[in-house]
Amino acid sequence: xxxxxxxxxxxxxxxxxxxxxxxxxxxxxxxxxxxxxxxxxxxxxxxxxxxxxxxxxxxxxxxxxxxxxxxxxxxxxxxxxxxxxxxxxxxxxxxxxxxxxxxxxxxxxxxxxxxxxxxxxxxxxxxxxxxxxxxxxxxxxxxxxxxxxxxxxxxxxxxxxxxxxxxxxxxxxxxxxxxxxxxxxxxxxxxxxxxxxxxxxxxxxxxxxxxxxxxxxxxxxxxxxxxxxxxxxxxxxxxxxxxxxxxxxxxxxxxxxxxxxxxxxxxxxxxxxxxxxxxxxxxxxxxxxxxxxxxxxxxxxxxxxxxxxxxxxxxxxx
Numbered sequence: 001x002x003x004x005x006x007x008x009x010x011x012x013x014x015x016x017x018x019x020x021x022x023x024x025x026x027x028x029x030x031x032x033x034x035x036x037x038x039x040x041x042x043x044x045x046x047x048x049x050x051x052x053x054x055x056x057x058x059x060x061x062x063x064x065x066x067x068x069x070x071x072x073x074x075x076x077x078x079x080x081x082x083x084x085x086x087x088x089x090x091x092x093x094x095x096x097x098x099x100x101x102x103x104x105x106x107x108x109x110x111x112x113x114x115x116x117x118x119x120x121x122x123x124x125x126x127x128x129x130x131x132x133x134x135x136x137x138x139x140x141x142x143x144x145x146x147x148x149x150x151x152x153x154x155x156x157x158x159x160x161x162x163x164x165x166x167x168x169x170x171x172x173x174x175x176x177x178x179x180x181x182x183x184x185x186x187x188x189x190x191x192x193x194x195x196x197x198x199x200x201x202x203x204x205x206x207x208x209x210x211x212x213x214x215x216x217x218x219x220x221x222x223x224x225x226x227x228x229x230x231x232x233x234x235x236x237x238x239x240x241x242x243x244x245x246x247x248x249x250x251x252x253x254x255x256x257x258x259x260x261x262x263x264x265x266x267x268x269x270x271x272x273x274x275x276x277x278x279x280x281x282x283x284x285x286x287x288x289x290x291x292x293x294x295x296x297x298x299x300x301x302x303x304x305x306x307x308x309x310x311x312x313x314x315x316x317x318x
Contacts, residue, residue, distance in 0.1 A: 021033030037178070040154070042181075051110045054150065065107055069113060083128075083137060129170065186281075187313055211247055240253040
């Protein structure tokens with residue numbers, strides 16, 4: 001069983017922020033359900049680990065946890081990988097093969113990058129989502145499975161539905177429960193605890209004492225916007241631990257470009273934010289930069305504390 005089932009200090013679920021605390025709490029609450037679940041978030045935020053956490057804390061924890069990463073498999077092989085094939089189904093199919101759904105029987109399957117599926121395969125997946133049954137490629141026998149279906153995406157599935165490239169009915173079936181993992185730039189207070197957990201992991205593997213971050217090193221980490229999210233942070237810390245021979249990691253070993261702690265207009269232009277999304281992002285940034293001092297944040301925003309409270313409630317900002 002994965003250690004994170006009872007310990008969410010593991011990277012990338014380690015957290016100090018209220019944002020991530022709500023994510024983990026929701027994951028715990030929905031783990032007991034068999035409802036389909038969609039995990040959304042940018043690349044590197046830990047969607048796969050959160051899905052495993054949900055499996056390991058669910059009644060299915062003694063069953064298999066099977067992942068298929070759609071982007072890593074050629075489109076013409078995905079059907080066989082998902083549903084299996086019979087001997088002779090195609091050139092090179094020299095024996096019968098079980099697909100990931102069969103392998104996940106009695107447990108959980110994670111379809112990572114579900115947005116990568118082409119429309120014909122989306123239709124076949126819809127049937128499995130609805131009926132929990134399918135046929136292997138070139139097979140005639142209907143196979144039924146007892147499996148919980150989790151899907152993850154870094155794409156905007158609603159936009160793909162609107163564009164006609166992702167089936168609306170499949171989206172609704174997968175999106176019964178939705179968990180959004182916030183990007184690391186929206187929860188920079190998690191950076192120190194995440195970095196600490198990475199260093200502890202390195203120390204355990206090496207059988208040595210964990211290295212410490214100097215104040216300069218931590219300041220450098222906190223000044224970065226982390227476009228690669230927790231995965232990028234892990235790589236940066238791993239690199240720094242290799243570069244430093246002593247017990248401390250200094251700022252010079254932190255190989256990141258120092259970026260402005262917030263640039264909501266530039267981000268809004270890049271990510272095509274609505275005006276409401278821009279306002280929410282700016283309020284979050286100001287609260288973070290003021291250490292959650294509501295009076296100071298309201299002064300910077302040019303509004304009174306009552307208006308700030310109303311906007312925080314509207315956007316779900318703690």
